[in-house]
Amino acid sequence: EADIYQTPRYLVIGTGKKITLECSQTMGHDKMYWYQQDPGMELHLIHYSYGVNSTEKGDLSSESTVSRIRTEHFPLTLESARPSHTSQYLCASSELRADSNTEAFFGQGTRLTVV
Amino acid sequence: KNQVEQSPQSLIILEGKNCTLQCNYTVSPFSNLRWYKQDTGRGPVSLTIMTFSENTKSNGRYTATLDADTKQSSLHITASQLSDSASYICVVSDRGSTLGRLYFGRGTQLTVWP
Numbered sequence: 001e002a003d004i005y006q007t008p009r010y011l012v013i014g015t016g017k018k019i020t021l022e023c024s025q026t027m028g029h030d031k032m033y034w035y036q037q038d039p040g041m042e043l044h045l046i047h048y049s050y051g052v053n054s055t056e057k058g059d060l061s062s063e064s065t066v067s068r069i070r071t072e073h074f075p076l077t078l079e080s081a082r083p084s085h086t087s088q089y090l091c092a093s094s095e096l097r098a099d100s101n102t103e104a105f106f107g108q109g110t111r112l113t114v115v
Numbered sequence: 116k117n118q119v120e121q122s123p124q125s126l127i128i129l130e131g132k133n134c135t136l137q138c139n140y141t142v143s144p145f146s147n148l149r150w151y152k153q154d155t156g157r158g159p160v161s162l163t164i165m166t167f168s169e170n171t172k173s174n175g176r177y178t179a180t181l182d183a184d185t186k187q188s189s190l191h192i193t194a195s196q197l198s199d200s201a202s203y204i205c206v207v208s209d210r211g212s213t214l215g216r217l218y219f220g221r222g223t224q225l226t227v228w229p
Contacts, residue, residue, distance in 0.1 A: 042219040106158030
């Protein structure tokens with residue numbers, strides 16, 4: 001059982017609101033990721049982090065921002081939500097190893113709907 | 116371009132039957148290949164991870180194979196159960212960077228009928 005948690009699981013919010021999606025892991029992993037997934041589609045990397053104070057943008061352009069102040073916490077923020085942000089957001093973490101053969105553990109996801 | 120292609124897109128089988136899902140990839144340089152199971156509305160859960168030197172790995176009723184020469188992998192499910200209904204995602208990691216970037220397939224949606 002992976003020790004990575006996302007809250008909330010579901011969120012319906014009005015256009016223009018600011019939201020923060022929470023992600024926490026208790027495995028001491030240095031690497032953390034945020035993915036966006038639309039129904040029936042592949043996961044797209046939007047943000048990642050190698051450790052505290054490290055954040056990078058992923059392959060898919062996103063208006064969201066992230067922070068990594070603590071190892072275990074990697075929140076994602078949308079300053080002004082729009083209907084185009086409606087999607088499932090998945091957080092993941094893994095060990096930082098040179099050979100990259102490390103398991104990536106995923107949270108349960110946050111299903112965001114912007115109306 | 117690094118890509119992961121899965122087939123079939125969807126599959127319906129009867130409970131107790133076996134099935135095989137396919138994955139072709141063009142990711143290079145290759146590091147490892149993973150199969151994940153994703154229930155609807157949930158996060159993916161790892162089934163297997165295989166490196167270049169491994170050509171088969173089992174996890175209960177799930178058996179994954181890897182042919183690194185042809186860049187193909189398969190996931191075989193034996194004696195299917197209703198709880199196997201899910202999306203099965205093939206994920207390939209490169210070793211071009213410390214990040215070990217993950218490339219995701221779109222998944223095969225498996226439905227097991229009683």
